[in-house]
Amino acid sequence: MTRAGIVGAVPIAILVRAAVRRLVTAGALLVALAVLAMAGGALWTRGVSHGHVYDESTVPAAPVALVLGAQVYPDGTPSAYLAARLDLAKRLLDAGKVRAILLSGDHSRWEYDEPGAMQVYLIARGVPASQLVLDYAGFDTYDSCARARRIFGVRQAVVVTQTFHLDRAVALCRSLGVDATGVGDDSVRWMTAIWQRNLVRERLAVVKALADVASRRDPVFLGRYETGVDDALRAG
Numbered sequence: 693m694t695r696a697g698i699v700g701a702v703p704i705a706i707l708v709r710a711a712v713r714r715l716v717t718a719g720a721l722l723v724a725l726a727v728l729a730m731a732g733g734a735l736w737t738r739g740v741s742h743g744h745v746y747d748e749s750t751v752p753a754a755p756v757a758l759v760l761g762a763q764v765y766p767d768g769t770p771s772a773y774l775a776a777r778l779d780l781a782k783r784l785l786d787a788g789k790v791r792a793i794l795l796s797g798d799h800s801r802w803e804y805d806e807p808g809a810m811q812v813y814l815i816a817r818g819v820p821a822s823q824l825v826l827d828y829a830g831f832d833t834y835d836s837c838a839r840a841r842r843i844f845g846v847r848q849a850v851v852v853t854q855t856f857h858l859d860r861a862v863a864l865c866r867s868l869g870v871d872a873t874g875v876g877d878d879s880v881r882w883m884t885a886i887w888q889r890n891l892v893r894e895r896l897a898v899v900k901a902l903a904d905v906a907s908r909r910d911p912v913f914l915g916r917y918e919t920g921v922d923d924a925l926r927a928g
Contacts, residue, residue, distance in 0.1 A: 694884065709890065710828050711720050712785075714727070714742075719862075726785050726822070734895070735861040736863065736898070736901075737863040737901065737902075738759055738859055738863075739861045739863075740859070740863035741863045741866070741874065743812045743861060743864040744859055744862050744872065744874060746873055746874070747872045748780065748783065748784070748828050748875050751784070751873055751875045753848045754789070754849050754873065755846075755848055755849070755921075755925055756846050756921060756925070757781045757789075757790040757793045757849065757850045758791070758794045758796060758836065758837075758849045758850070758865070758872070759794065759795050759796065759810065759852045760777065760796060760797070760830065760836055760850065760851065760853045760861060761795075761798055761806035761810065761836070761851040762770060762774035762777065763811040763866070764797075764804065764805070765833075768809045769809070769812035770809050770810065772880050772883060773854060773886075774806070774809075774861075775813065776880050777852050777854070777875040778810055778814055778879075779817075780852050780875060780877050781793050782818075784850060784875070785819060785823065790850055791823070791874050791924070791925055792924035792925050792928050793814070793823060793824050793853030794817070794827060794844060794846065794920075794921060794926075795810040795814075795824060795825065795826050795827065795841065796827040796839065797810060797828075801888060807827060811824050820927070822923075823919050825920035825924050827839055829911065829912060829913040833861050833897075834864055834868075834900075834904045834905075834909075835836060835912055837861070837865040837867075838868050839911050839913075840870055841865075841868050841869045841870050842914065842915075843915060843916075843917065844920060845917065846849055847870065847907075848871040848872075849868075849870055849873075849875070850872070850873050850875055851872050851874040851876070852875055853877070854876055854877050854878070854890070855892050856890055857876070857877030857894065858876040860894065860898055861874060862874040863901065864905065868922075872914035877909060
């Protein structure tokens with residue numbers, strides 16, 4: 693290499709090292725911000741939900757159980773997670789802890805219907821159709837809580853989901869105007885890999901929850917007031 697080539701290569705090497713250092717620094721800052729955001733979200737959900745999470749036997753009575761949707765298989769069968777939530781809600785209804793059940797889930801595609809599958813499952817197990825109300829636009833936990841309050845007029849409810857999800861669900865509902873308590877299911881903890889994956893997902897979900905509450909975004913779909921919960925409570 694000529695002397696001129698050596699001299700020209702030195703600044704390039706210096707520039708490359710500087711660029712690498714900047715990338716490493718930026719990456720470290722992003723990781724630190726992500727960790728802080730997850731920690732802040734977790735502290736927020738625990739703080740807001742503190743004192744409002746119960747086990748099945750001690751949860752105070754409320755007019756409505758809000759069951760949050762989860763996966764439904766192609767044949768319309770609820771997944772083990774969703775079936776466990778529905779079984780828990782039925783027990784609350786049978787025990788007189790609630791008088792109506794609001795089934796909130798995803799029906800964004802014609803062939804995929806979480807609330808409809810939830811309704812079929814509960815009716816097959818003896819729950820009167822008159823005590824079931826369907827929300828087809830509960831696309832995520834925030835939307836389910838926001839629509840429960842703004843579309844169905846729910847002011848007080850027991851939120852039913854898995855325990856790893858419960859703090860976030862109760863915190864979101866309480867932040868959106870629903871006097872919510874929560875009962876969590878642990879019966880599917882034997883599905884260890886899925887349970888652990890959801891625990892990891894929850895660390896990220898609390899960040900989105902905090903951002904949603906801070907922005908006060910509208911749910912994906914709003915609309916006119918629906919009287920389904922009022923009708924179910926009169927029937928119950």
